[in-house]
Amino acid sequence: MDTRAFKRLLNHSEHYHRKGFGYDQAVAGQMQTEYQSSLIQQIRENGYRLTRGTVTIHLAEAFGFCWGVERAVAMAYETRQHFPQEKLWITNEIIHNPSVNQRLREMEVAFIPVVEGKKDFSAVQSGDVVILPAFGASVQEMQLLSDRGCTIVDTTCPWVSKVWNTVEKHKKGNYTSIIHGKYNHEETVATSSFAGTYLIVLNLEQAEYVADYILRGGDKSEFMAKFHKAHSEGFDPDRDLVQIGIANQTTMLKGETEQIGKLFERTMMRKYGPDRLNQHFLSFNTICDATQERQDAMFDLVQMPLDLMVVVGGYNSSNTTHLQEIAIERGFASYHIDSPDCIGVGNRVEHKPLGQDLTVTEPWLPAGHITVGITSGASTPDKIVEEVIEKIFEIKALVLAN
Ligand code: SF4
Structure with a gap:
């Protein structure tokens, strides 16, 4: 079927949803608790800058969750509330962030398995509810799910x-x-x-x-x-x-x-x-405005006299990788990490250099007073950035003080 005709058909189907289900207030509270950060709020209010001990943090003036991602995650949460008994699937990571995707797994949202590089929809049954992620799904996938009698919740960013x-x-x-x-x-x-x-x-x-x-x-x-x-x-x-x-x-x-x-x-x-x-x-x-704003903020950030940069976001996140590219092009030592767990005991970090595999650098934080630039991709919640900053403070206070 022609894609336009198929989309028209889908738009009129009672099994196709492009909006939430009216649980926005409850979900907003849940997302605030799970993803927002009071430390980040404090840094924002302080001109995107904070000094503690021997560390000065400069945050990019636009970073982290964009509204398209926030909307997609909120819709996935609402879907769970609206369909408490149904089998829930998602065709791909809802966004490129491991902690958000882990949270969805805990809510019993299953990911379509990938077998030999191809998605395997064989376990998806009629009546199941399938969420499409923020970056969308192909017409062929939508058609397959519609033909199978699934309910589709489409969180594709406008x-x-x-x-x-x-x-x-x-x-x-x-x-x-x-x-x-x-x-x-x-x-x-x-x-x-x-x-x-x-x-x-x-x-x-x-x-x-x-x-x-x-x-x-x-x-x-x-x-x-x-x-x-x-x-x-x-x-x-x-x-x-x-x-x-x-x-x-x-x-x-x-x-x-x-x-x-x-x-x-x-x-x-x-x-x-x-x-x-x-x-x-x-x-x-x-x-997209959000991509534009984050990249512009990164260009501003790399004008500052920084000792190093930390870029937080999924390794397969395209917008995060581009932020890392900007730092590298300006000649900064820049560490792309996908979670606070990458920062280990001692003065050690596991990170992904541009175009290379994961590697470990130890030591990574220099002694003495340091200025660290921080940004994060559109899929990264503030809470994750807060944990990264706290770990940097901790290393400098405990490990490098001795
Ligand atoms: S970064 Fe992607 S998901 Fe976020 S607003 Fe832009 S297009 Fe939408």
């Missing part, structure tokens, strides 16, 4: 839905969607399932390669090998790059997405002339 609408517009006008994203990221998988013809570019370098191909042509088999797995079925670069529209994974680096958009606009203008630009290029406006 910003992500906006991108889906954009690629649907491209499809309607026979434009190829050029998606700035990671071809195997769940959000981009979902977005491409709504697109017609599409090509996914990971970064500016790949975008420049495509732009060059548009202007000068090139080796088609090299092109196809380079974008293996990152295009729609039957994609042909000689035929499908004549009319293009841009879309993005909402958590990519904002500056890079904008550069890619401008690059393709210039490319199509050079190839077809300014008066025919609109027939060959569709611009976009789907960069």
Whole structure:
């Protein structure tokens, strides 16, 4: 079935929910207790800065839970209350945060198992309730769940839905969607399932390669090998790059997405002339505010004289990784950790250097007075950041004092 027709059908189904179930007050209290932090509140009120002993903390002025994530988690909590007896599933991590996902497991929300890299829906029965995460799910998954007679609770962030609408517009006008994203990221998988013809570019370098191909042509088999797995079925670069529209994974680096958009606009203008630009290029406006604010705050933070940075968030969280990239590009010693448990006994930290596997650094906190910059990804609750800060204070007070 056509994706638009399927979405229309779903929107009218009594088994499809895109809003909470009226338990918002109770859930807000629960989330406040489980995820909010009085220490973080205190630091915010103190100009995002706090000194205790030999440590000064500088917090980014925008960090942590974005409203899309908060909304998705609240909806998952409400779903548990509304369906106390039903078997509850979630098609993926609701957000990329281990502690939040663990909390959902405790509430008996089961995750769809992944077998040999593929989701296995065989245990899902008619009448089960299935939650779709904040970054969405593919049309094929929604169709499978709907056909199986499940109730679907769709927590997809409206910003992500906006991108889906954009690629649907491209499809309607026979434009190829050029998606700035990671071809195997769940959000981009979902977005491409709504697109017609599409090509996914990971970064500016790949975008420049495509732009060059548009202007000068090139080796088609090299092109196809380079974008293996990152295009729609039957994609042909000689035929499908004549009319293009841009879309993005909402958590990519904002500056890079904008550069890619401008690059393709210039490319199509050079190839077809300014008066025919609109027939060959569709611009976009789907960069999420929250991602933008967090990245801007990080750019401000790295202007400060910091001794080191700590970036807190899931290792598979795209927006967290981009925050880490900003710190590394500015030459900071920056530690990406996914929970306070990464900070061990003694002066030890387990962290993930950019593009590498987990590693342990010991010692990691220098002696003497230190200034530490801290930020966290859109999926990280304040409580987690508080625990990280407390551990840093503890090491400096107990271990390094002796
Ligand atoms: S980062 Fe933006 S798009 Fe992603 S869930 Fe948050 S508000 Fe929505």
